Amino acid sequence: MHWLHLAIAIVAEVIATSALKAAAGFTRPLPSLVVVAGYGLAFYFLSLTLRVIPMGVAYAVWSAVGIALVSLIGWLVYDQRLDAPALLGMGLIVxxxxxxxxxxxxxx
Known part of the structure; x- marks a missing residue:
């Protein structure tokens, strides 16, 4: 169950981070609400995860998966490109x- 909690935390954080760009400095209400709710949910589920999984391990998984997913969303939704060194660096993290x-x- 603790890995499911971590997965929920990661997905919530990725959604919040992705909405952060759309929130335009918190000037747009709906994306801003998604950011706040997403980070709140992410940290709640991360706190549940830390009852069982060591903090360093949980954060390493959170970071690696989050980086990969946010980069994918940036590419698909915001048409952002990554060069070879950026991809190599992310690959090393994973x-x-x-x-x-x-x-x-x-x-x-």
């Missing part, structure tokens, strides 16, 4: 989380 998950006793 690879680091994979190493933690596969080889670290801390993650389990």
């Amino acid at each position: 690879a680091g989380v994979a190493v933690i998950q596969l080889f670290s006793r801390t993650a389990h």
